[in-house]
Amino acid sequence: xxxxxxxxxxxxxxxxxxxxxxxxxxxxxxRPRDFPTNRGGxxxxxxxxAEVLTVSDRLTTPLVRNADGELVPTSWDEAxxxxxxxxxxxQASDGPDSIAVFxxxxxxxxxxxxxxxxARVALRSANVDxxxxxxxxxxxxxxxxxxxxxxxxxxPLTDLxxxxxxxxxxxxxxxxxxxxxxxLQRAQEAGGLLVVDPRRSATAxxxxxxxxxxxxxxxxxxxxxxxxxVLQEGLADTTYLAExxxxxxxxxxxxxxxxxERAERVTGVPALTIRRAARxxxxxxxxxxxxxxxxxxxxxxxxxxxGTDTVTACINLALALGLPGRLGSGYGCITGQGNGQxxxxxxxxxxxxxxxxxxxxxxxxxxxxxxxxxDPADLPGxxxxxxxxxxxxxxxxxxxxxxxxxxNLLVSAPNLASVRERLAALDLLVVADVVPxxxxxxxxxxxxxxxxxxxxxxxTSLEGRVLRRQAAVAPPGEVRSDLHVFSGLxxxxxxxxxxxxDPEEVFEELRLASAGGKADYxxxxxxxxxxxxxxxxxxxxxHPGTPRLFADRFGTPDGRAHVVPVDHRPxxxxxxxxxxxxxxxxxxxxxxxxxxxxxxxxxxAEAEPEVFAExxxxxxxxxxxxDGRPVELRTARGAMVLAARVTTDVRPDTVxxxxxxxxxxxxxxLTNDVLDPVSRMPEFKACAVSLRAxxxxxxxxxx
Ligand SMILES: Nc1nc2c(c(=O)[nH]1)N[C@H]1C(S)=C(S)[C@@H](COP(=O)(O)OP(=O)(O)OC[C@H]3O[C@@H](n4cnc5c(=O)[nH]c(N)nc54)[C@H](O)[C@@H]3O)O[C@H]1N2
Ligand SMILES: Nc1nc2c(c(=O)[nH]1)N[C@H]1C(S)=C(S)[C@@H](COP(=O)(O)OP(=O)(O)OC[C@H]3O[C@@H](n4cnc5c(=O)[nH]c(N)nc54)[C@H](O)[C@@H]3O)O[C@H]1N2
Ligand code: SF4
Ligand SMILES: [Mo]
Numbered sequence: 001x002x003x004x005x006x007x008x009x010x011x012x013x014x015x016x017x018x019x020x021x022x023x024x025x026x027x028x029x030x031r032p033r034d035f036p037t038n039r040g041g042x043x044x045x046x047x048x049x050a051e052v053l054t055v056s057d058r059l060t061t062p063l064v065r066n067a068d069g070e071l072v073p074t075s076w077d078e079a080x081x082x083x084x085x086x087x088x089x090x091q092a093s094d095g096p097d098s099i100a101v102f103x104x105x106x107x108x109x110x111x112x113x114x115x116x117x118x119a120r121v122a123l124r125s126a127n128v129d130x131x132x133x134x135x136x137x138x139x140x141x142x143x144x145x146x147x148x149x150x151x152x153x154x155x156p157l158t159d160l161x162x163x164x165x166x167x168x169x170x171x172x173x174x175x176x177x178x179x180x181x182x183x184l185q186r187a188q189e190a191g192g193l194l195v196v197d198p199r200r201s202a203t204a205x206x207x208x209x210x211x212x213x214x215x216x217x218x219x220x221x222x223x224x225x226x227x228x229x230v231l232q233e234g235l236a237d238t239t240y241l242a243e244x245x246x247x248x249x250x251x252x253x254x255x256x257x258x259x260x261e262r263a264e265r266v267t268g269v270p271a272l273t274i275r276r277a278a279r280x281x282x283x284x285x286x287x288x289x290x291x292x293x294x295x296x297x298x299x300x301x302x303x304x305x306x307g308t309d310t311v312t313a314c315i316n317l318a319l320a321l322g323l324p325g326r327l328g329s330g331y332g333c334i335t336g337q338g339n340g341q342x343x344x345x346x347x348x349x350x351x352x353x354x355x356x357x358x359x360x361x362x363x364x365x366x367x368x369x370x371x372x373x374x375d376p377a378d379l380p381g382x383x384x385x386x387x388x389x390x391x392x393x394x395x396x397x398x399x400x401x402x403x404x405x406x407x408n409l410l411v412s413a414p415n416l417a418s419v420r421e422r423l424a425a426l427d428l429l430v431v432a433d434v435v436p437x438x439x440x441x442x443x444x445x446x447x448x449x450x451x452x453x454x455x456x457x458x459x460t461s462l463e464g465r466v467l468r469r470q471a472a473v474a475p476p477g478e479v480r481s482d483l484h485v486f487s488g489l490x491x492x493x494x495x496x497x498x499x500x501x502d503p504e505e506v507f508e509e510l511r512l513a514s515a516g517g518k519a520d521y522x523x524x525x526x527x528x529x530x531x532x533x534x535x536x537x538x539x540x541x542x543h544p545g546t547p548r549l550f551a552d553r554f555g556t557p558d559g560r561a562h563v564v565p566v567d568h569r570p571x572x573x574x575x576x577x578x579x580x581x582x583x584x585x586x587x588x589x590x591x592x593x594x595x596x597x598x599x600x601x602x603x604x605a606e607a608e609p610e611v612f613a614e615x616x617x618x619x620x621x622x623x624x625x626x627d628g629r630p631v632e633l634r635t636a637r638g639a640m641v642l643a644a645r646v647t648t649d650v651r652p653d654t655v656x657x658x659x660x661x662x663x664x665x666x667x668x669x670l671t672n673d674v675l676d677p678v679s680r681m682p683e684f685k686a687c688a689v690s691l692r693a694x695x696x697x698x699x700x701x702x703x
Contacts, residue, residue: 170300
């Protein structure tokens with residue numbers, strides 16, 4: 001092996017790395033590589049990513065549950081035969097929709113594309129969705145309805161570096177994408193970094209940041225008030241509004257009642273601070289001769305039952321200031337998972353076909369069906385969204401089998417008691433993973449699959465930039481790609497459509513399927529990616545790609561940005577006498593998502609070995625809890641006991657718990673699975689909770 005250029009397996013920043021040979025079989029060493037986004041930087045997870053390749057409990061052979069209920073090794077042929085037989089008999093008794101598929105935003109474009117095709121063509125099931133529903137869906141829904149196109153950042157990340165003001169709403173980028181902080185430097189120095197978070201997060205604590213420590217779930221009111229100030233103080237870009245926006249009056253109407261003093265009562269952010277923040281943003285906007293301003297949202301704003309409307313309010317503020325489509329300014333959503341962007345473009349979402357096409361659109365169906373060599377009438381329609389899909393498992397008329405590729409639902413889905421119950425009601429649970437995740441350990445059949453350094457493919461980063469992932473080592477044991485699972489099952493089910501196991505062949509097909517769609521990859525080839533920076537859409541092989549969208553027109557039919565009027569509403573499971581505080585959840589620097597990978601890396605596990613609850617000292621004193629002592633958290637869905645971390649960084653009405661831990665440490669036992677009506681995103685970020693000192697030792701979930 002020589003040095004192999006590739007990218008980090010984890011988040012959407014997709015830091016560039018070089019893999020060097022290591023002394024053990026299957027192992028590599030990671031070195032950072034210079035690249036515009038990470039500028040030679042990596043976070044701790046990136047540095048240690050190679051350890052997951054050789055963890056001692058790596059899945060290396062297929063497993064099938066035997067009569068004694070144990071998972072035992074078997075061959076690929078036997079495992080595939082078994083699953084195909086069960087699928088055939090369930091399809092015969094209950095129809096094609098009885099088999100459901102759940103994908104992941106960490107899968108390569110090729111795997112995500114093949115998964116969507118497998119569900120629609122080999123299974124002919126409408127029931128396919130993925131964990132991006134937990135992640136990006138509210139921002140995707142809001143940008144689609146405002147701009148007609150959803151690309152997380154419709155500009156290169158490096159554009160942030162020229163801005164004097166950046167409003168971060170619910171993003172803790174200093175922990176979730178540390179190397180990206182380099183691009184905030186100018187705004188920090190200009191005093192224009194504005195951070196909205198109920199915690200003094202690492203990002204809110206950055207030098208020069210202005211922290212707006214709003215009550216959880218009140219971003220919508222805050223942003224309406226910021227827009228109110230911009231409009232009332234004559235700071236709006238009226239020329240831009242007249243030329244590029246469909247209904248500027250709707251902006252005025254929807255924000256006129258949100259004067260800062262009213263927003264102060266809802267959000268807890270002083271009216272003076274709201275005015276100051278609005279003026280800082282306006283001063284940086286191009287209409288006032290500023291160097292540029294950005295409004296960016298993260299999961300803190302989006303993972304709510306009103307997440308789509310909160311992002312819409314952020315877009316409306318950006319429109320009032322004349323930012324979207326302007327060089328050096330804009331609105332963007334900070335995509336999360338490694339391929340969170342590409343994973344939502346190529347058909348693993350319940351309502352989508354490749355190229356970001358709608359599965360309900362007859363022209364889109366005809367185009368994709370022709371590429372797949374099937375009759376458009378045979379393609380299923382839109383299926384259920386992730387939480388609705390999970391809630392329907394094993395119910396009358398609901399799916400009876402579930403295939404999971406790239407998600408650890410038993411840690412990361414909301415309201416876990418309900419998830420456990422639905423998974424237990426299945427006739428067949430199949431999980432493809434690289435390690436025995438909490439979800440894999442519950443499966444009837446487990447397929448061991450390749451991970452990043454063992455496979456070729458492409459990923460699409462938070463900027464819509466398509467990147468090459470390159471294999472550096474051979475996979476261990478009997479490990480094969482997810483593509484082998486789709487191909488092996490499709491052929492056993494008698495499906496004659498092509499299911500290649502060669503990722504470059506799959507990509508060539510994806511190019512055709514995406515051609516003419518919004519996310520058009522038809523002009524991208526793997527060899528171009530070796531030499532060029534390509535941002536989609538790339539509609540022809542001689543097209544240079546599109547680093548910046550919306551310069552002349554938006555992706556809507558009339559080319560204008562659409563103002564959708566929105567109003568504030570409270571958290572669905574709001575405070576009451578019995579549950580007087582907000583539980584908010586989120587991330588730590590050291591762990592990734594459900595922790596299936598990072599809890600297996602000793603350096604990371606030792607740094608943050610177990611779940612904890614951040615509690616304000618005043619609350620701790622009232623409850624008689626000191627740092628490190630057990631506290632019980634109880635919501636309408638469950639209770640858990642965990643260690644208190646007493647800190648002034650959280651608001652006194654708020655408890656923060658990271659979601660990276662499984663079993664007794666899983667905070668999703670407590671979270672609410674109520675959905676945003678537009679995006680179908682669950683309300684991970686806020687629900688009412690009660691606290692008390694626990695007599696028990698710290699054991700995690702209690703009755
Ligand atoms: N270290 C690490 N990095 C990651 C990941 C990881 O698991 N670990 N995952 C990746 C993925 S998939 C994603 S989606 C991104 C997520 O990246 P972020 O969005 O930055 O991550 P979170 O920690 O979920 O949420 C951000 C902040 O929202 C705050 N918050 C909670 N409730 C509210 C609220 O009501 N309003 C506001 N304004 N803020 C609130 C939390 O206190 C938290 O500091 O990170 C990516 N990068
Ligand atoms: N309370 C709370 N819950 C949350 C969130 C929150 O902020 N708070 N955030 C939500 C968000 S934004 C997200 S993105 C989700 C993420 O949560 P999950 O969907 O659970 O994501 P991961 O932990 O990344 O799970 C990916 C799994 O796929 C495996 N894997 C890795 N590569 C491959 C591959 O190529 N093929 C296959 N088949 N498997 C692979 C990994 O080992 C791991 O077990 O969690 C959501 N849950
Ligand atoms: S910031 Fe994200 S992509 Fe970069 S090294 Fe860390 S986890 Fe990997
Ligand atoms: Mo995410």
